[in-house]
Amino acid sequence: MGAFALSSTDPVTPDAAEDLQPQRLHHWLDHWAQRQSDAPALQDERAALSYGALAAAVDAAARGLREAGVRPGDRVLGVGENCNAAAILVLACSRLEAWVSLVNARLSEREIDAFLEHSQARMVVGLGEASSEAVRHLQRLGGAPVRWPGAGEWLLAPGHPQALPEPVSESAADQVAALIYTSGTSGAPKGVMLSHANLLFIAANSRRQRRLTNADRVYGVLPLSHVYGLTAVLLATLSAGASLVLAARFVPEAMAKALVRDGITVLHGVPAMYAKLLEWGERPGNTLRAPALRVAQSGGAPLDQALKDRFERHFGLPLQNGYGMTEASPSICQTRLEAPRRDCSVGPPIPGIEVRVVDLQSRRPVPVGETGELWLRGPNVMKGYYRNLALTAETVDADGWLHTGDLARMEADGTLSIVGRSKELIIRSGFNVYPAEVEDVLNAHPDVVLSAVVGRPVPGNEEVVAFVEPVPGRTLDTEALRAWLRERLSPYKLPAQIVVMPQLPASATGKLYKQRLREQALQLSTSKET
Template identity: 55%
Template sequence: MSAPTDIVLDRLPARLSGIVEHWAQDAPQAVALSQDGVTLSYSQLNEASRQAALWLRDYGVRPGDRLMVVAENCIAQLVLLFAAARMDAWLVNVNARLSAREVDAIAQHSQPRVVLYTGHISAEAMAHAERGGAELHEVAGAGLVQVGPLHTDCEPEPVHASGNEQVAALIYTTGTTGQPKGVMLTHRNLLFIAATSSHVRGLTPADRAYGVLPVTHVFGLASVALGTLYAGATLYLAARYSPSAVVRAIQHDELTILQGVPAMYARLLEYDYGDWDPSNSSLRFIYAGGSPLDPTLKHETERLFGRTLHNGYGMTETSPTISQTRIDAPRTDTSVGSVIPGIEIRIVDDQGVTVQRGEPGELWVRGPNVMKGYYHDDKLTALTVNPEGWLNTGDIVRQEADGALFLIGRSKELIIRSGFNVYPIEVEAALNAHPAVVQSAVVGRDGTDGNEEVIAFVELDPAQDAPAAQALHEWLHPRLSPYKRPSQIVIMQAMPAAATGKILKGQLKQLAQQLRKEALHPEP
């Protein structure tokens, strides 16, 4: 497999299944997947996906159909991923921990030919299967899987010979309200990120990576799963995250690669390691992505593991990676790194004019990682990607002279208070620096006279003496300008979060509005 150079697009396989086909030929006995003592070599994974594709075809799945898989991370899920790629079906990966309403909304929007459930690994998947009238089948290559009825009224999408056009996965974004938003990612989109992620991390077939980030999310799918397998390395799958399971994998499986979201590392900082020193391991690369990384968490994690905590940035619509810090250029700040090879960026003001280096602006991206569009929503696609191929991320960034990007916040999350711009990430960083704060989230709330209030939600470390909200206000007083300080700090037992660990700010914003309503109109 080639590294992502200027000619990487010419050397990528036509389909995702080309990844396992390549290694089944070059290193057939090398272990591709491992989970709970069960392993599949690249040869076995290739054959399993071939058999599963044949089974699906016989069951009635056609090229261009949507194949919906309700699952948590497991070997069968990866087998079905490559099986769908072989037969040009669109994989609709859905996290089993979503509610019945959310799963139904995705099914209604995507109109799958059939829905499969991995109930053997997930009680939630089993519950969805029972509700969906699925029956247990021995799916060749994938094992025992609950299979729903064939939907005879759905129509297949056109099939394209080119991986540039053929959709591989339909991924639904988290934290949205109203109708679900399906992001169409092509084979080229995902293969480009798999190759780039593999190259930037310096992966080799000798690496052992931990796969706990949900494969239903683009980070877990493209960067972790496909990036690991693209290099011919071994992926250790975990259905759910727990600090003890991560530690056990680091120790016994001698992991070399650990990727997660910041919330995952926050939990690892709380874990009791006993006599074992976490810096004494085989890990050579640890990485945080999926949400902003604050300086305190980065520093404490690096102190614990004795290694640089790398950082990056992306979004579902860019498959997902846009930038990443480099192994050969570790950073002590919270930059999200430099732009990955092969893509272009522009940083513009609200008029679309490019800003000067060092000035904040909205980030536009163009390249082979940009989505094909939103499924059944040409209007939203046109609003997001212009005719020249530039995707407006909606994120505010600045770029330093050395090319490093710094994420300031989302334009839609910008809080305007007394005429000043407040970016939540700055307030969150100040809160997270408090030793008792595990994580925080800041949102804006409608105030009086059209002014906005800054509202902070905080999750505290149960192992420490919990400070009162007033103590946190006092902590922020010397650290933030008056207009940036929260009007209210709300202590939370746990933040509402997606399966990836990403905090669902939409729910917190609703809660902030509800708290204001209750304060203005208290019950008698």
Template identity: 55%
Template sequence: MLERDAILAQLPERLHQLLDRHGREHAASPALYEGDITLSYGELRLAVDLLQAQLLMDGVRAGDRVMLVAENCRLLVAALLALSRLDAWAVVVNARLSASELNTIEQHCTPRRVLFASAASGSAARHAQRVGAQPRDVAHLGGFHIGALNSTCLIEPVEQDSAAQVAVMIYTTGTTGEPKGVMLTHRNLLYIACTASRLRHLRRDDRVYAVLPISHVFGLTAVCLASLFSGAALQLQGRFDAEELARALAEDGVTLMQGVPAMFARLLEFADQQGIELRAPRLRFLYAGGSPLDMSLKETVEQRFGVPLHNGYGLTESSPTVSQTRIDAPRRDTSVGRPIPGLEILLLDNARHSAVARGEVGELWVRGPNVMKGYYRAARQTAQVLTADGWLNTGDLARQDDEGALFIVGRSKELIIRSGFNVYPPEVEAVLNAYPGVVLSAVVGRPVAGNEEVVAFVQVADAARFDVQALTAHLAEHLSPYKRPSHVRVLSTLPCAASGKVLKHQLKAMSLDL
């Protein structure tokens, strides 16, 4: 693993040392754009100094957990780095979660303090008001609120080894069940920051559109930390808005845009509804991840922008990247590319407990410097997915072609077995998404006596004019009988997490009422 060792040799020990990679000559260069405010790398460094001092005055200690309730903003970026300096854990939580969801996370991780990015997020401000949080103000970062001191908070051991010291804890979105606190170490995150920077050919003159939530590991590592690693500028956007994205691509000099497929689908829908041409004069890299990418969306995006739409795959537990297509070798299919440098993979047949043959579908296991430390206060759940020698069971089904590229077939828990045949939801969703008027789709299994049915949910551009019977005929033309949905339900919007990922467990519950 010479390539892995070469990457590890480049990594700093802690997240905050990313700023140390860029000398005085880069201090005046833009680091963060947030609305009308721009912070240079020098100003960001000063802001981190000041916030670290404020957190110390507010009683934060090494080994504490500090919840950051925020949407993308300069305060959130600075807080990640300031907490790294203190050897405290950042528990990053999207402010758009409900009060009960926040309470569940807080009760589980028992933070020393809860910081609310109230000036940048109306949702965070409402949460701060609800708990009676106190106002604070730090130069270059503006106002925020901080919750009461938890005097009963027990500190965690501080590890000098970056591979052992937790930097950030992210609670999974709960798309398949109860959320768990994923402990990600400094080495986990920095390994992906470096790898993402290299594979995307990030440069100091790049301007990266950062709309993926930093509270989600995709936005945290592959967008935010990778940009800081390379010295690029982040254009922070609190929430996805198709009109704002179209404007930014046309006017702001954005060079890189990374998102989930749903964002690209909604951007195209906006452009078609408004009858506008999408322009992006400086754009050089587009990337989709976080959920399956279907071929029709990929081809349309590439045709509109004139650049390849790259694809990749990962999960929170692997910080997140497992594989991605290479910038100098774009693909004409929906492969998620080859594994990233330094990562080992296995595709296993669980029934035989052995590796599958090349080209066959197996459950994907991965091992490398980016694999999580474990789930917080959940040793049993950790042992269910992580072996003693570092192999992580992703729970996803995949196959690998002769060139080593991976194709994600679906989640093992989402596999539908209909009349003895395997139905992989992404395959059905790709056919649904190719039909005119369908913006998004999601397929789930519905248990019936002795069998499972395929149920499809679709979000369409014009529900009043949408012809479900015509869609059913389209499915019959392109799918084998056992793959065809027994029910197709049109929704105004599909339920999604803040990251843009469709919440299939909610749809599965809805399917039981059909």
């Protein structure tokens, strides 16, 4: 693809990479492998790779996949967890002009099979060295082991050998790089097609917003199979020539150790991770320090004020907030390092995109301060849903506006506050109840780690049901919790039922499975508390 270069005499600063114009995901790697071959690039539980070693491993994997039959335009389904091999697969597919679709190995056989069938992937790759679950999936699919220099041992299984490749385009905006399956969906899979231009735009934005340089050490526990982990963590790190410490799964103690041992300077996580990290740090005998940390970023789920305040008191630096969705690659809004906020606003829109807040009925923009559905338009908007033109047309209109389905409010200072999902809005006796508001109050209780609020239909109305996860080792008094809520919420917002669970169901990214909780709420009697 098109050549690009940055003089080796240029200083390595956050802005130095702006002269680069990569057209494919692997172009960042090619650049830094030439400029700083011996600098650290990736590290997982088994090995550390320099930029030169990573480039060699990507070349070897690309050759191996090509010899195994992967062609430009083919889909490649990667099954695994965060490890060096996952990053190598992403970059090798970019080099081959193939579409990569990373899925978490902890998914069920049914889910893996559904993604394989929908994507018509020519090849399934198991990243087994970091995941016994990946080994089981690939053995079931007839996978055979292969080993390529620097890439470790992989398992290859035929997917759909007769599947036709998709057309290949020179244009970074037209060529699909990744097929991301959205989490928490039911029914037929939704495969989001993201182009090289989509992903490169967000990676560059993430690099700028966090002011990444090649001196940074980024902690990568958010799954690379999720678009947040793929773009804002992996690709943004590589775009800056920085190094990424990969963790297969979130373990509070492991994150705490990495903050000190690995000199982590940039930390990404979902609110549930930060809540459990702080809870671990408050246990007797534990110490939670981050001597090199300069940026802490929250995303992937709503951030509540109590958690933000706790984090900032402990670490002495702002917990930045952001908002996005898979269909937007994913970033839409981001708080700024130079203007930290005390509230839980998601900040202004990222540079280079347009947003509007519209009335749900008329679809006309609403005044500042009023709630409506958030729409956006820009280079981060997906190409569409794979093999689903009708759903694509429903989500992205003829003028290029992506209808997020999220309820937002534009503030006078140009920042956005996310109120909730339009589909999650609870209408109680004619009044709107936004689950995030109730969750914010619940999470502020000292005995609550996490909460999730859902609606439950009852004859002629809808009621509020709250699921709460208590601090380990503590007994949660639901009557005391009700009193706490009555002091802080209007009567129509109060839960009809509070359900205490040892652990709320969540995805690998920490995103709560609210659909499961809605189903559970329907099965529970309103007259009985657990």
